[in-house]
Amino acid sequence: MSSSILTSLLRPAPLFSIAAVLRLVLLLYGTWQDAHSAVKYTDIDYLVFTDAARYVSNGLSPYSRETYRYTPLLAWMLVPTAKPHLFSFGKVVFALADLLAGWLIVRVLRKQRGMSAERAGAFAAIWLWNPMVATISTRGSSEGLLGVLTMALLWAVEGKRIGVAGFILGLSVHFKIYPFIYAPAIIWWMDDEHLGKGVSKSPASFADAVIKFLSPQRIKLTLISLSTFMGLNVLMYYMCVFPNCPPLPLKSPHYYSYPANQSSYSYGTPFLTHSYFHHVTRIDHRHNFSPYNIFLYLASADPSSSSLHAFLPQLLLSCLFIPFVIAKKDLATSMMAQTFAFVTFNKVCTSQYFLWYMIFLPLYLPGSSMLRVPSRGITALLLWVLGQAAWLQQGYELEFLGVSTFFPGMWLASLAFFLINCWILGIIIGDGAEKSIQKVHVM
Amino acid sequence: MRERITYFSPQEADLDPNQLEINDVKVQGPAVEAVREHKITLTLPELPSEIAGLLRDLDQLQLRWATPASYNTLEPFISRISPGLHVSYTPIKEDHDPEKLCTALQAFGRLDCSSPDVFINLSNERQAGSPALFFYNELEKLDGFAKRLGPVVCSGPTAAECRKQLQELKDAVSLDMSYDSTSESVKIQALWPLQKREISVPASPKGRTEVGILRIGDAPGMEAHEVGVSGVLAVVGETKTPSPTMFAFAARHRAAPGTFTSKFQQPTGLHPTLQLSLSTTAPPVDDGAECAPYAYFTFPKVIFADRYQLADELFLASKNLAAAKYVSEPVDLEAPAYTTKEWGSNVLLELASPKDKAAAKNWTVEVPLHLRYLKPSPTGKEEAGIPYPAVFWACNGEQDVGYAINPFDRINLGYDGLFEPGTTFWHVSPKPAADGHLINNISVPVVKEGASQWVGVGTAVAVGLGFLWVLMKLMGGYAKSGHGTVKVTEDKGKKEK
Numbered sequence: 001m002s003s004s005i006l007t008s009l010l011r012p013a014p015l016f017s018i019a020a021v022l023r024l025v026l027l028l029y030g031t032w033q034d035a036h037s038a039v040k041y042t043d044i045d046y047l048v049f050t051d052a053a054r055y056v057s058n059g060l061s062p063y064s065r066e067t068y069r070y071t072p073l074l075a076w077m078l079v080p081t082a083k084p085h086l087f088s089f090g091k092v093v094f095a096l097a098d099l100l101a102g103w104l105i106v107r108v109l110r111k112q113r114g115m116s117a118e119r120a121g122a123f124a125a126i127w128l129w130n131p132m133v134a135t136i137s138t139r140g141s142s143e144g145l146l147g148v149l150t151m152a153l154l155w156a157v158e159g160k161r162i163g164v165a166g167f168i169l170g171l172s173v174h175f176k177i178y179p180f181i182y183a184p185a186i187i188w189w190m191d192d193e194h195l196g197k198g199v200s201k202s203p204a205s206f207a208d209a210v211i212k213f214l215s216p217q218r219i220k221l222t223l224i225s226l227s228t229f230m231g232l233n234v235l236m237y238y239m240c241v242f243p244n245c246p247p248l249p250l251k252s253p254h255y256y257s258y259p260a261n262q263s264s265y266s267y268g269t270p271f272l273t274h275s276y277f278h279h280v281t282r283i284d285h286r287h288n289f290s291p292y293n294i295f296l297y298l299a300s301a302d303p304s305s306s307s308l309h310a311f312l313p314q315l316l317l318s319c320l321f322i323p324f325v326i327a328k329k330d331l332a333t334s335m336m337a338q339t340f341a342f343v344t345f346n347k348v349c350t351s352q353y354f355l356w357y358m359i360f361l362p363l364y365l366p367g368s369s370m371l372r373v374p375s376r377g378i379t380a381l382l383l384w385v386l387g388q389a390a391w392l393q394q395g396y397e398l399e400f401l402g403v404s405t406f407f408p409g410m411w412l413a414s415l416a417f418f419l420i421n422c423w424i425l426g427i428i429i430g431d432g433a434e435k436s437i438q439k440v441h442v443m
Numbered sequence: 444m445r446e447r448i449t450y451f452s453p454q455e456a457d458l459d460p461n462q463l464e465i466n467d468v469k470v471q472g473p474a475v476e477a478v479r480e481h482k483i484t485l486t487l488p489e490l491p492s493e494i495a496g497l498l499r500d501l502d503q504l505q506l507r508w509a510t511p512a513s514y515n516t517l518e519p520f521i522s523r524i525s526p527g528l529h530v531s532y533t534p535i536k537e538d539h540d541p542e543k544l545c546t547a548l549q550a551f552g553r554l555d556c557s558s559p560d561v562f563i564n565l566s567n568e569r570q571a572g573s574p575a576l577f578f579y580n581e582l583e584k585l586d587g588f589a590k591r592l593g594p595v596v597c598s599g600p601t602a603a604e605c606r607k608q609l610q611e612l613k614d615a616v617s618l619d620m621s622y623d624s625t626s627e628s629v630k631i632q633a634l635w636p637l638q639k640r641e642i643s644v645p646a647s648p649k650g651r652t653e654v655g656i657l658r659i660g661d662a663p664g665m666e667a668h669e670v671g672v673s674g675v676l677a678v679v680g681e682t683k684t685p686s687p688t689m690f691a692f693a694a695r696h697r698a699a700p701g702t703f704t705s706k707f708q709q710p711t712g713l714h715p716t717l718q719l720s721l722s723t724t725a726p727p728v729d730d731g732a733e734c735a736p737y738a739y740f741t742f743p744k745v746i747f748a749d750r751y752q753l754a755d756e757l758f759l760a761s762k763n764l765a766a767a768k769y770v771s772e773p774v775d776l777e778a779p780a781y782t783t784k785e786w787g788s789n790v791l792l793e794l795a796s797p798k799d800k801a802a803a804k805n806w807t808v809e810v811p812l813h814l815r816y817l818k819p820s821p822t823g824k825e826e827a828g829i830p831y832p833a834v835f836w837a838c839n840g841e842q843d844v845g846y847a848i849n850p851f852d853r854i855n856l857g858y859d860g861l862f863e864p865g866t867t868f869w870h871v872s873p874k875p876a877a878d879g880h881l882i883n884n885i886s887v888p889v890v891k892e893g894a895s896q897w898v899g900v901g902t903a904v905a906v907g908l909g910f911l912w913v914l915m916k917l918m919g920g921y922a923k924s925g926h927g928t929v930k931v932t933e934d935k936g937k938k939e940k
Contacts, residue, residue: 291902294898295899298894398712418906419908421909
């Protein structure tokens with residue numbers, strides 16, 4: 001009885017209604033809390049976006065707002081929030097992006113995986129009814145936008161909409177850099193078989209293989225995504241401030257006569273600095289989940305050290321090894337594993353980044369060993385939560401009680417969480433490598 | 444060179460001019476409860492050539508020092524700044540290199556000021572004539588300064604007397620040195636606190652020395668907002684008998700009733716809250732002037748206020764704050780102290796007045812602050828001292844009040860330039876922390892130095908293990924099914940597995 005009620009709730013109409021109501025309630029509750037409490041529901045990042053949107057609507061650069069480290073597109077998108085009564089506009093956009101991402105999940109599961117509506121709904125609910133996802137977007141964090149972009153990318157690729165896929169790939173890399181890890185997976189996946197051209201004979205020679213690899217579709221995807229990415233960058237770089245476009249200020253000989261808002265003339269360098277270079281040069285000394293965190297704090301205090309080598313294991317796994325082994329077998333699981341590796345091995349890691357891989361859960365879980373062997377799935381979930389809890393406990397003592405827990409407590413907690421994540425990543429990779437074997441089973 | 448030495452006593456002080464002994468070389472008198480101010484005015488040619496050369500590149504310069512020790516004082520010497528050394532200046536040329544100035548400032552002790560980026564720009568939102576650049580450094584005592592200055596300024600037959608006078612700086616509670624290019628003169632003002640002290644003024648070896656022995660008192664024709672003064676004046680070596688005097692002036696800085704304390708709420712964590720408690724919160728005047736309480740902070744770079752956090756009205760109200768009127772720029776909201784170039788930041792907060800009388804006793808406001816990360820230390824802790832703020836009521840007044848007539852006037856204290864010219868500042872006296880200092884100490888958690896030998900290796904091992912584990916799983920997958928699509932036909936056999 002109860003299971004049939006639950007099943008009926010997983011049909012598209014109730015599935016999306018519940019997801020929408022959940023977000024609406026959180027949105028209204030957040031507005032109420034913001035108006036009545038000194039402790040705000042709204043995320044600090046949202047105040048950064050809306051301040052930037054206000055600058056933009058006043059004809060200034062969004063980079064006039066300190067810590068705005070995003071593409072100007074985001075500030076433009078949120079221009080309506082500059083009007084006081086439309087303050088929540090951006091949160092509505094982020095919540096709608098959640099729903100759209102959920103709709104894409106259902107669509108991929110049904111059209112490309114042949115699932116029933118209820119079964120697809122059940123997996124989509126992992127995203128749509130997820131309180132963490134709904135809270136993050138209604139608090140005004142833009143990570144949900146990445147969810148819809150990456151899911152749309154997968155949907156376009158698996159639907160063989162190469163032009164659309166190229167555009168989305170370029171746009172999402174422009175938005176948040178990390179989706180570039182999907183490019184090698186998609187390119188690798190795009191063989192004749194996956195594009196529905198039938199299995200062709202193995203190439204006779206290496207040169208044949210190279211020629212065969214450079215298929216028109218792959219070249220098309222590369223060109224479209226690169227030109228979208230670079231086109232947006234050039235546009236943002238040369239974007240001058242409407243309505244008047246004064247010339248770039250010549251470098252002033254003296255620092256304090258330099259206008260405080262030097263970036264208010266043109267996005268130019270501030271755009272590149274804040275959107276891209278910041279992520280390479282940032283020293284990431286403040287405590288976060290990353291295994292490198294305490295190491296980076298120590299290194300940052302010593303100006304002679306460099307920590308760029310920390311990118312190596314991360315990039316090898318997420319851009320090379322994982323897509324090579326898994327992408328052709330199961331693109332969604334490959335993207336999930338790549339994202340998981342990217343976040344786990346990243347130099348900085350906060351809980352918002354977990355959203356980046358959670359969007360792929362509904363596509364990975366069906367047929368995964370985590371569902372087939374429930375004890376494994378439950379253990380993974382428990383360890384994942386416990387790892388964070390242990391770290392958060394250390395973080396609480398540091399942040400609120402002022403106890404120097406950096407070493408060994410927080411350091412060990414971050415390493416433990418890292419190793420837990422590596423173990424989970426191993427399971428996902430194992431599943432991805434065997435996915436085609438399971439496919440028969442599932443169908 | 445001109446010198447002016449003033450002994451300033453409370454109204455009730457017992458002071459008989461007949462007890463003064465005035466002769467060619469000194470003015471001497473009995474002990475009296477008094478504040479002592481010593482003011483020296485010098486022209487550029489009277490200064491050592493390196494210092495004069497340094498000043499010629501500047502439009503104006505103000506060095507102000509206040510002691511971290513608690514002290515008592517009197518109107519009109521009532522104005523307060525945060526304890527430490529405050530340096531503000533305007534160069535004549537915009538590309539001025541502060542290095543020469545910084546070298547000269549080393550006379551006070553080791554100050555980190557050689558990079559132009561250490562100074563913060565003040566010129567926005569301030570009254571005309573305010574200095575352009577500002578730098579602050581904690582400085583507990585003037586002992587070192589007095590010692591280092593001796594050989595530079597004391598020479599010739601009067602050197603011993605000159606050194607003796609410099610030694611007196613050890614007991615001073617405040618020292619101001621200001622220069623401006625219009626008058627081409629340097630004014631030095633030192634203040635000694637209110638206590639029983641003997642009147643003793645030697646003749647200046649190089650110029651005229653005026654002596655004033657004064658006390659607060661009503662002067663005829665004095666207006667309600669003025670400070671009245673009476674007493675005697677003399678010039679060492681010129682006057683044989685003291686000449687009586689009585690005058691009144693409008694004072695920019697006044698004494699407000701009550702005291703305030705400043706302390707960090709425990710535990711401090713990484714986001715400490717500074718609590719300011721005011722013993723009384725009644726406005727100092729009730730003649731219709733608009734008054735509001737303010738606190739002006741001087742935060743060394745280890746701690747800062749987030750201007751964005753202080754923009755929300757509900758949040759401010761919950762802390763008994765009315766508004767963040769000024770936060771100096773730039774304040775990086777993320778950088779650790781060791782990559783922050785600026786010396787720190789200044790913040791002017793308007794405090795909220797209590798709504799009803801019941802709340803007016805022991806009114807407490809909370810200032811939310813944030814700590815920067817500091818370099819590793821052997822103990823995992825690093826102590827930092829945050830100077831008390833200046834707490835005052837600012838009352839608006841007429842634009843053309845003749846404050847400059849006040850012979851003891853003090854301007855460019857950092858906060859005054861942020862108000863209208865006619866504003867009166869009613870200063871609330873700071874009540875020190877338990878150790879008698881006007882400094883709030885805070886312990887900043889840092890990573891232990893000894894950690895580095897473990898963290899480097901341990902992190903590498905953990906990341907290596909994690910990486911190898913993932914790689915093994917990938918190789919296992921590859922061994923089983925290669926890198927391509929697994930053919931469905933092959934799978935059927937393994938289906939049962």
